[in-house]
Amino acid sequence: MANYSIKDLEHLSGIKAHTLRIWEQRYNLINPKRTETNIRFYDQDDLKLILNVSLLKDNGIKISKIAEMTREQLNEAIINISDNxxxxxxxxxxxxxxxxxxxxxxxxxxxxxxxxxxxxxxxxxxxxxxxxxxxxxxxxxxxxxxxxxxxxxxxxxxxxxxxxxxQQTNVDSSAKKYMLFLPEGELHELILLFANYLIKSRGGRVIYLGQTLPIDDLKMAHEIYEPEYLITVLTGKPLNSTPTEYIEELSNLFPDSEILVSGRQVVGQDLQLPDNVTSLASLNDLITFVEENSTITTP
The missing domain is CATH 1.10.1240.10 (Methionine synthase domain)
Structure with a gap:
């Protein structure tokens, strides 16, 4: 089970470490454990409690009242808030x-x-x-x-x-074509999968190639489908290359397609991108791009 410092609790809950210490002393709200070398730490039950407290406090319940609640009363209050x-x-x-x-x-x-x-x-x-x-x-x-x-x-x-x-499957045959994929070794596909949904909901035609796609397989699929747009997400570093090298390889291999890239390795990294590559900082950027290039009216 994970152990946390008071700074971890502050970062994850949004409650200042100074405030947490006051609550420890005044209300005995949480009790830190100590390592064999006498370093204070908190466990997952403490994290859960502080998250609960933060939610109740944000909904106007005073900390003095929260401190008097039993665990059952605390859970009931949390469920009531999340339901309503x-x-x-x-x-x-x-x-x-x-x-x-x-x-x-x-x-x-x-x-x-x-x-x-x-x-x-x-x-x-x-x-x-x-x-x-x-x-x-x-x-x-x-x-x-x-x-x-x-x-x-x-x-x-x-x-x-x-x-x-x-989603409806009767897509306009003249709609722009998108090919979605992740680099070889990349497994985090939830954002890309949702991008698939967003594009289809705006009339785009999508081929979804998913996780960890070798570049040779991408080339073959591109030759068959001939998409106007390629979309990928670089959460981790591409296999055997830097993000810049991987993006340049895509640009050189597919000069007639516009390549849309996103992810931690791209956004905010101040990369010099080739002319046919566009960085998407958010899903809202993707929505704007698709709607501007769509052949249908957004529902």
């Missing part, structure tokens, strides 16, 4: 707790209720994608283990696949 709140920030906290507890039933309820209220696309853009970004931070700080990350990724992937399966 229309605030996406509250829902992100609730999903985080679902991940920590591996609670699939609760996850399904939150996603399904938001989809009914807001529609699938808005739920993804305002709830699920920010939640995945938070998971990324927690992963980098060892706040979650691989099982928890895989659990959530699998559930989100299921939701996107169901939404894609429900």
């Amino acid at each position: 709140s229309t605030n996406f920030a509250d829902q992100i906290y609730a999903l985080t707790l679902c991940m920590i507890d591996l609670d699939e039933q609760r996850f399904e309820k939150i996603i399904n209720s938001n989809t009914l209220k807001h529609g699938f696309e808005r739920t993804m853009m305002n709830l699920v994608i920010p939640f995945l970004s938070k998971i990324g931070v927690m992963w980098l700080t060892d706040a979650i283990n691989p099982a928890q990350e895989h659990f959530i990724s699998h559930l989100v992937r299921q939701k996107i696949m169901v939404a894609i399966d429900g």
Whole structure:
């Protein structure tokens, strides 16, 4: 089980370390453990408690009242907020707790209720994608283990696949063609998979080639499909090359296609991109690009 410093708790909950220390002393809210060398640390139960406290506090409940709650009362209050709140920030906290507890039933309820209220696309853009970004931070700080990350990724992937399966298939034959793929060795496909949904919902024709695609296989598919646009996401470094080298290789291999790239290795990295390569900083940038190049009116 992961261990956290008080700075980790601050970073993950948004509550200042100074405030957490005051709550420890005044309300005995959490009790730090100590290593054999007398270094203070907190465990996953402490993280979950602080996330709960943060959510309740953001919804107007005083810390003095929270400190008096039993664990059962605390859980009941959290469920009540997540069931009734229309605030996406509250829902992100609730999903985080679902991940920590591996609670699939609760996850399904939150996603399904938001989809009914807001529609699938808005739920993804305002709830699920920010939640995945938070998971990324927690992963980098060892706040979650691989099982928890895989659990959530699998559930989100299921939701996107169901939404894609429900899309209309009678696409205009004159619509622009997109080919979506990830570099060889790249496995993080949720953003690319949702991009598939976004493009199809705006009338684009999509070939989805998925994870870890060797460059020779990409060349073969490109020759057959002849897409106007290639889209890829570089979360990690491409196999056997730098991001710049990989992008230049794509540019040279496919000079007649416009190549759209995104991901941590691209966005904010100040890369010098070839003329036929465009960086997408966000999914909103992708939506704008697709709508500007669409042959149909956005529904």
